[in-house]
Amino acid sequence: MEKVLTRNIEPGKAPTDMAAYEANGGYQGLRKAMSGMSPLECREVVSASNLRGRGGAGFPTGMKWSFVPMDDKCTPGHKYLVCNADEMEPGAFKDRLLMEYDPHQLIEGMILSAYCIGADLSYIFIRGEYVVAIERLRQALVECYAKGYLGDNILGSGFKLDMYVHPSAGRYICGEETALINALEGKRANPRAKPPFPQVSGLWGRPTIVNNVETLCNIPHIIERGAEWFKSLGVGEDAGTKIFGVSGRVKTPGCWELPMGTPIREILENYAGGMQDGLQLKGFLPGGGSTDFLTQEHLDLAMDYNVISKAGSRMGTGTMIILDDQTCPVGMVLNLIRFFAHESCGFCTPCRDGLPWTRQVLEEIEQGRGKTEDLDTLEYQINYIGAIGNTHCALAPGAMEPLQSALKYFREDFERHISGSCCPYHSGKGA
Amino acid sequence: MSNAKMIQSDISSVLTLQEMAEIDHELEHIPYKSGAAIDALKIVQAGRGWVSDESLQAIAKYLDMSAEELEGVATFYNLIYRRPVGEKVILFCDSVSCWISGCDSIKQTISDTLGIDYGETTEDNRYTLLPVPCLGACDRAPVMMVGDDLVTHLDDNKISEIFASSKAGDQS
Numbered sequence: 001m002e003k004v005l006t007r008n009i010e011p012g013k014a015p016t017d018m019a020a021y022e023a024n025g026g027y028q029g030l031r032k033a034m035s036g037m038s039p040l041e042c043r044e045v046v047s048a049s050n051l052r053g054r055g056g057a058g059f060p061t062g063m064k065w066s067f068v069p070m071d072d073k074c075t076p077g078h079k080y081l082v083c084n085a086d087e088m089e090p091g092a093f094k095d096r097l098l099m100e101y102d103p104h105q106l107i108e109g110m111i112l113s114a115y116c117i118g119a120d121l122s123y124i125f126i127r128g129e130y131v132v133a134i135e136r137l138r139q140a141l142v143e144c145y146a147k148g149y150l151g152d153n154i155l156g157s158g159f160k161l162d163m164y165v166h167p168s169a170g171r172y173i174c175g176e177e178t179a180l181i182n183a184l185e186g187k188r189a190n191p192r193a194k195p196p197f198p199q200v201s202g203l204w205g206r207p208t209i210v211n212n213v214e215t216l217c218n219i220p221h222i223i224e225r226g227a228e229w230f231k232s233l234g235v236g237e238d239a240g241t242k243i244f245g246v247s248g249r250v251k252t253p254g255c256w257e258l259p260m261g262t263p264i265r266e267i268l269e270n271y272a273g274g275m276q277d278g279l280q281l282k283g284f285l286p287g288g289g290s291t292d293f294l295t296q297e298h299l300d301l302a303m304d305y306n307v308i309s310k311a312g313s314r315m316g317t318g319t320m321i322i323l324d325d326q327t328c329p330v331g332m333v334l335n336l337i338r339f340f341a342h343e344s345c346g347f348c349t350p351c352r353d354g355l356p357w358t359r360q361v362l363e364e365i366e367q368g369r370g371k372t373e374d375l376d377t378l379e380y381q382i383n384y385i386g387a388i389g390n391t392h393c394a395l396a397p398g399a400m401e402p403l404q405s406a407l408k409y410f411r412e413d414f415e416r417h418i419s420g421s422c423c424p425y426h427s428g429k430g431a
Numbered sequence: 432m433s434n435a436k437m438i439q440s441d442i443s444s445v446l447t448l449q450e451m452a453e454i455d456h457e458l459e460h461i462p463y464k465s466g467a468a469i470d471a472l473k474i475v476q477a478g479r480g481w482v483s484d485e486s487l488q489a490i491a492k493y494l495d496m497s498a499e500e501l502e503g504v505a506t507f508y509n510l511i512y513r514r515p516v517g518e519k520v521i522l523f524c525d526s527v528s529c530w531i532s533g534c535d536s537i538k539q540t541i542s543d544t545l546g547i548d549y550g551e552t553t554e555d556n557r558y559t560l561l562p563v564p565c566l567g568a569c570d571r572a573p574v575m576m577v578g579d580d581l582v583t584h585l586d587d588n589k590i591s592e593i594f595a596s597s598k599a600g601d602q603s
């Protein structure tokens with residue numbers, strides 16, 4: 001398969017600087033756009049490519065951009081492009097790779113995306129813990145200004161763009177795009193009510209697009225090589241390639257660029273090397289900590305957005321977390337719920353109070369003090385705080401996804417904890 | 432924060448010229464002063480290790496915002512420290528992939544080695560231990576950060592090596 005996003009990334013190879021990036025065809029997409037394509041033409045190519053957001057929601061990127069008011073339909077003032085590099089979904093580790101080893105690819109994607117929506121200011125909102133990526137991105141920005149790829153009159157086109165790296169002070173909820181915008185404004189990162197949507201009223205009340213790192217990294221290639229080429233990369237319904245990852249107790253955990261629609265079994269067996277010796281696959285979260293469990297029966301499904309949705313889960317970030325048969329599913333769900341309870345922004349009651357309550361019930365069960373009626377309490381929580389519309393944002397509903405599917409597929413394990421008054425796994429990892 | 436009792440000290444007696452210059456630099460692309468709140472907290476913390484009440488009040492005054500509002504911002508974020516921390520902060524990942532890979536027992540080893548639990552600082556002031564949301568290195572789990580360094584594939588031996596000179600009870 002042709003490597004697109006990782007064409008400059010190989011194990012043991014140094015990260016690409018400007019010279020290395022350009023030597024391998026870098027900034028050709030930018031040159032193409034600046035020498036004769038209008039923003040609308042560029043946007044139409046992205047729309048036609050069927051690129052969908054790689055941050056988790058899978059929203060079509062071209063459509064997201066189409067809501068930004070353009071030219072005389074926009075009141076005078078700044079427009080913003082923000083890269084969501086706040087990778088903090090439990091089990092996700094793909095954007096780190098793209099930023100640490102090929103920072104110019106992201107920056108080229110951002111310059112082109114800003115051009116498409118007419119933005120003149122852009123931010124890379126990156127989690128503060130990614131110190132290596134922050135350093136390399138900052139260095140790459142210096143190289144870009146020196147080359148005339150950023151600043152006034154980029155490559156003589158008249159297009160002007162400034163770009164800043166903005167390290168976050170850390171909270172999972174900053175990954176929600178309106179919370180991220182509040183964080184960029186120096187406020188607490190509570191998500192905002194929608195509408196208005198950021199495309200119309202985002203950062204400082206101005207039109208703003210927030211896109212994930214991997215989404216933006218696709219843009220230079222799409223502009224350079226066209227929509228049809230991009231669509232042809234997928235082997236299933238969806239277009240392009242995707243960084244898929246596997247963590248948990250498999251032989252060779254890691255992440256790999258593969259065609260969209262690659263079967264789950266191929267990723268697990270051919271790339272992750274299968275389960276570690278002595279362990280069996282019990283289930284997996286296909287796209288990070290806020291996606292529903294799938295099991296053995298789903299291994300032949302294609303990693304496409306709609307296919308995974310139909311199976312009752314979400315492709316999310318495409319980074320799978322594997323549950324083996326000697327790890328306690330109750331303990332695993334408890335770990336996830338603890339995470340989400342800790343990371344709740346506290347704005348709305350169902351999330352602020354419901355998640356700690358759910359955590360407490362799971363702790364009781366895991367520690368052998370659970371009662372049969374606790375399972376009813378969990379079901380109640382799933383139906384109440386898991387329903388979109390009962391909470392201010394998608395954090396709590398996302399948190400309920402691994403829980404509801406664990407109760408569906410591993411209910412016996414919950415019942416054995418309660419009937420035996422202990423965790424049957426005795427893994428030493430529980431609670 | 433007992434701000435009622437705190438004397439509103441003159442900003443320039445608290446913030447250094449360099450801190451103010453760095454905050455001004457951020458303000459160049461931010462339309463409202465309060466928009467630099469998080470940047471300013473980070474700038475001050477970078478030099479002092481943490482954000483004291485006195486620093487917080489001075490920053491608030493510098494940015495034309497109330498100390499109460501800034502306190503709300505400061506306490507929201509994981510990486511703003513409102514209490515003193517050691518020379519290096521250990522950000523220990525206890526999220527799902529690290530948990531599956533046995534991070535609970537690694538955390539116990541760290542606590543036994545250094546004599547500290549989450550939120551505590553070693554007596555020699557070298558390390559503070561804090562949990563952190565998923566560090567995004569799940570293929571190399573279990574992981575943690577010690578200061579700016581990511582440490583991967585943690586096991587008990589690695590913990591002993593890293594903290595060899597800072598064992599609990601050592602009177603060095």
